[in-house]
Amino acid sequence: QLQLVESGGGLVQPGGSLRLSCAASGFTLDYYAIGWFRQAPGKEREGVSCISSSGGSTYYADAVKDRFTISRDNAKNTVYLQMNSLTPEDTAVYYCAALLSTARNVQALCHMTLRPHYWGQGIQVTVSS
Numbered sequence: 001q002l003q004l005v006e007s008g009g010g011l012v013q014p015g016g017s018l019r020l021s022c023a024a025s026g027f028t029l030d031y032y033a034i035g036w037f038r039q040a041p042g043k044e045r046e047g048v049s050c051i052s053s054s055g056g057s058t059y060y061a062d063a064v065k066d067r068f069t070i071s072r073d074n075a076k077n078t079v080y081l082q083m084n085s086l087t088p089e090d091t092a093v094y095y096c097a098a099l100l101s102t103a104r105n106v107q108a109l110c111h112m113t114l115r116p117h118y119w120g121q122g123i124q125v126t127v128s129s
Contacts, residue, residue: 002026002118004096009123012086016127020081022096022120029053033101034072034079035109035116038092038125045095047110049081057104063089086127093122 008020022034035050049070050059058070064083072079079096097116099109108114 004098004118004120006094006096006120006123009094009125011126011128013129014087014127016086017082017084018086018125020083020094020096020123020125022079022081024077024098024118027118028074029072029077029079029098030074031100031102032098032117033103033106033109034070035097035099035106036070036079036081037095037097037112038090039095039122040092043092045112047112048094050106050110051079052104052106053102054104057106059106059110061110083125086125088127090125091127092125094125095122096120 005023033052036048037045038048039045051070055072067085069082098118099116
């Protein structure tokens with residue numbers, strides 16, 4: 001079965017950190033650009049950060065720039081999102097998604113101009129004191 005599974009979410013205090021993981025099973029991520037997206041209650045899903053298949057190109061939404069870092073370990077078939085200096089505005093369900101693409105430019109993925117081939121089931125991140 002081809003799937004993406006997110007892990008690492010939970011409850012954290014403002015100013016804290018979390019690291020999300022997105023692990024693929026049933027297929028290799030080597031030729032996939034990966035994006036992290038989030039959806040807060042009552043809001044549309046938005047792109048947070050994306051990384052090219054090689055890991056050489058990344059994109060960050062303005063709201064998370066300088067606080068979040070995306071990375072990937074193709075040997076482990078996993079992509080990570082390190083989230084620092086979290087605020088209540090970061091509270092959302094976070095999803096990872098995979099787009100079959102080796103292009104360097106991943107902005108279209110994060111802007112959801114291109115539709116990913118696979119989505120994870122999502123994981124809750126809650127930032128609250």
